[in-house]
Amino acid sequence: MSLPTGLRRSPMAWVTAVMLASLVLLALAGPLVWGAAADRPDPSAVLQGPSAGHPFGTDNLGRDLLARVLAATRPSLLLALAAVLLGASAGVLLGAATAVLGRRARRLTAGLVNLLLAFPALLVAMFLAVVFGAGAAGAMLALAAAGVPGFARLAQTLAAGVAGTDHLAAARVLGLRRLRLLWRHVLPNIAEPLLLATTTAAGTSLVALSGLSFLGLGVQPPGYDWGQLLNQGLDRVYAEPLPALAPGLAILYAALTFQLLGEVLAGSVARRGPAPRTPVPTPAASGPAKDGLVLQVEDLHVELPAPDGVIRPVRGVNLALRPGETVGLVGESGSGKSLTALAIADLLPYGARAPRRTLRLLGADLAALPPKERDRHLATGLAVIFQNPASALNPSLRIATQLTETVRAHRGASRARAAAEAADALRRVALPPALLRARPHQLSGGQRQRVMIASGLMVRPGLIIADEPTTALDVTVQRQITGLLSEIRRDTGAAILFISHDVALVGEFCERVLVMYAGTIVEALPADRLADGARHPYTRALVASVPELTADRDRPLRTVDGAPPDPLLPAPGCAFEPRCPRRRDHCAEQAPPLEDLDAGHRVACWSRYRWRRTRRR
Numbered sequence: 001m002s003l004p005t006g007l008r009r010s011p012m013a014w015v016t017a018v019m020l021a022s023l024v025l026l027a028l029a030g031p032l033v034w035g036a037a038a039d040r041p042d043p044s045a046v047l048q049g050p051s052a053g054h055p056f057g058t059d060n061l062g063r064d065l066l067a068r069v070l071a072a073t074r075p076s077l078l079l080a081l082a083a084v085l086l087g088a089s090a091g092v093l094l095g096a097a098t099a100v101l102g103r104r105a106r107r108l109t110a111g112l113v114n115l116l117l118a119f120p121a122l123l124v125a126m127f128l129a130v131v132f133g134a135g136a137a138g139a140m141l142a143l144a145a146a147g148v149p150g151f152a153r154l155a156q157t158l159a160a161g162v163a164g165t166d167h168l169a170a171a172r173v174l175g176l177r178r179l180r181l182l183w184r185h186v187l188p189n190i191a192e193p194l195l196l197a198t199t200t201a202a203g204t205s206l207v208a209l210s211g212l213s214f215l216g217l218g219v220q221p222p223g224y225d226w227g228q229l230l231n232q233g234l235d236r237v238y239a240e241p242l243p244a245l246a247p248g249l250a251i252l253y254a255a256l257t258f259q260l261l262g263e264v265l266a267g268s269v270a271r272r273g274p275a276p277r278t279p280v281p282t283p284a285a286s287g288p289a290k291d292g293l294v295l296q297v298e299d300l301h302v303e304l305p306a307p308d309g310v311i312r313p314v315r316g317v318n319l320a321l322r323p324g325e326t327v328g329l330v331g332e333s334g335s336g337k338s339l340t341a342l343a344i345a346d347l348l349p350y351g352a353r354a355p356r357r358t359l360r361l362l363g364a365d366l367a368a369l370p371p372k373e374r375d376r377h378l379a380t381g382l383a384v385i386f387q388n389p390a391s392a393l394n395p396s397l398r399i400a401t402q403l404t405e406t407v408r409a410h411r412g413a414s415r416a417r418a419a420a421e422a423a424d425a426l427r428r429v430a431l432p433p434a435l436l437r438a439r440p441h442q443l444s445g446g447q448r449q450r451v452m453i454a455s456g457l458m459v460r461p462g463l464i465i466a467d468e469p470t471t472a473l474d475v476t477v478q479r480q481i482t483g484l485l486s487e488i489r490r491d492t493g494a495a496i497l498f499i500s501h502d503v504a505l506v507g508e509f510c511e512r513v514l515v516m517y518a519g520t521i522v523e524a525l526p527a528d529r530l531a532d533g534a535r536h537p538y539t540r541a542l543v544a545s546v547p548e549l550t551a552d553r554d555r556p557l558r559t560v561d562g563a564p565p566d567p568l569l570p571a572p573g574c575a576f577e578p579r580c581p582r583r584r585d586h587c588a589e590q591a592p593p594l595e596d597l598d599a600g601h602r603v604a605c606w607s608r609y610r611w612r613r614t615r616r617r
Helices: 011-039 065-071 073-099 103-117 121-132 136-163 166-173 178-189 191-214 226-234 242-266 337-344 371-381 399-410 415-428 433-437 445-457 475-492 503-509 537-544 608-616
Strands: 295-306 309-321 326-330 358-361 382-385 463-467 495-500 512-517 520-526 595-598 601-603
Touching: 011 065, 011 073, 011 242, 065 073, 065 226, 065 242, 073 103, 073 136, 073 178, 073 191, 073 242, 103 136, 121 136, 121 191, 136 178, 136 191, 166 178, 178 191, 178 399, 191 226, 191 242, 226 242, 295 337, 309 337, 309 495, 309 520, 326 337, 326 475, 326 503, 337 463, 337 495, 358 371, 371 382, 371 399, 382 445, 399 415, 399 433, 399 445, 415 433, 415 445, 445 475, 463 475, 475 495, 475 503, 495 503, 512 537, 520 537
Parallel strands: 326 495, 326 512, 382 463, 463 495
Antiparallel strands: 295 309, 295 358, 512 520, 520 601, 595 601
C-alpha cells in the first residue's frame, strides 16, 4: 500500500517511518539474535565498562548490556502497547457511550468520569500496581486502569459534538439499538483524534511502565525491560554512566517515535465504519387509526430549561393528518415549527420536555407504549427529512450502509436483500444505484436530499415529516424535490407534514396550511385560500411579503414589521398584538382561542367576528 501524497512529501513522515521500522525490527529480531548473549552469564567479565567486546559494558553477572537493551525492546513495547490499548478501549467506550445513553445513565457516566479524573494517573497506576501485585501483568493492568479516565473524558467531549448532529438524530428515528448507534454513528466520527491520542499515549505508557519497573513494581527478575535495566545501571552511574544511559536513551527513542507517529497520522487517517451486523427482526408499524388519522396531536407543549426559568417555545399545538394528506406548517424562524416536529419524533434536545394530552401515530398512543416498543413504532412509522442533508447523513459511512441499516435492523433483511431494496429506493428518487458506493461528500446538495428521502422510504412510513427540505436548494431542485414528495404520497399513501418558510411553495404543494406564530397555531385554512382568503393579520402579512416578478423594483420588499416576542417574557394577551395593524385594547389582555371561521378554516384572532359579519353580508 502506497503512502498518501502528503506523507510521501513530508520529511517527518519518512523519519518517523524509519524510526518505527527500526523499533519493529528490534522487537521481532532482538530476542532471536541477541537473546542468548543477553542471558549468558560470564563470571570473568562482571561489571566491566564499555569495551570492544561489550560496547555498553556488562552487569553484575557478566551479561552483555547492549544485548540486553536490544533484547528488552520486545517486552518493553508489548507491555506498553497492551496497557494503552486496554485503557483506550475501556475509556473510549465509557466516554462515547454518553452520546447514546439515556439522561440518567448519561449523568451517572459523566459523574463517574469526573470522579476518576480527580486522581492523578501516575499515583493511581502505582497504587494499583501494588494492589495487583508486582510483576509485568500487574503493571500493565495498573497502567491500563489509570489511563481509562483520560480516554473517557476525550471520547465524551468528542461524542458530545456528534450527539447533536442530524445524522445521529436520523439514526435514532430509525430506532437503531444503542450499541449500533455507538458502533456505527459515533465511534467512526471521532476515530481520528482518538487514534492520535492512543498513539501518543503509547509513548507515555512506555515511560510510565519503565518507571514502574525502575521502582520495582513492574517486570521482575529473571525477566527484564528497559526500566529494570535503568535501575540496575543507576548504582554505577557515576563510575560508568553508559549502562544507565543506554536504556534511558532507548526509552526516549521509543517514546519520541510514538509521539511523531501520532502527529503524522493525525491528518491522514481515513475513518471507516465497521461491517453491518445481522439485526433481530421486528414487526412492522401498524396502520392508521380507526378514525383514519395517521397523526393526532392535542395540546402539545415544549418546555426548555434555561437559567432564568423554563422557556415554552411551543404551546397548545393541535395537529391531525390523514393518509395521503399534505399539510404545510409555516411561520417565521423561532416560531416553533421544527421543535414541534422534533417533539412528535421524540428527538427533542437533552433536558427538554414535551407534555401533551394526546400523541397518536398510526393508531398507537405513544404515551401508553413501553419505551422499546415506542422507539420501534416511531422508527417504522415515521420518517424525518432534515433541513441540511449534509449534516443529516453520516460522513464516515457509504450511502449503501446508511440506507440498508434500517431494513436490516427492523425487518431482519439479509445484506443482499437490503442492498436490492436500497437500489430500488434510489431509482425511486431518480438516482442511479451506483451512488450506493459513494459517500455523502461526493454528492451534490440535491442528490443528498434525495438520498435522505430514499432513506425514509426504506421503512415504508405512514408519516413523513419534511423539515424545510428545500431551504438550501435552488429553485429548480426545489421543484424536483416537491414533485418527488408528491409522487411518493400518491404511490404510498403516506401523510406529509411539510415545514417551510416559503409561503408560496407551501400554498402550491400542500392541501392544508397551518400558520404558526410564537409557538401556537394562529390560523388553519385550505391551501387554495392562502393567497386571498387568509384572515389572521400575521398570515396576511406573510402572504404579502412574498415577492412578485411584476412588483415595482424601485420600491422595497414588504416585510412583517416588528420582531417576535421574547419566549422568556410571554405577554398575557395575543402574542402578535405589538405587531398587529388591527389590534384592539383587549388584544393585549387575553389571548384569542383558535375557533372555526367556516368549514375547514380556523382563526385565532379577535377580529374573526368582524370577518364573519363581512362574509354574511
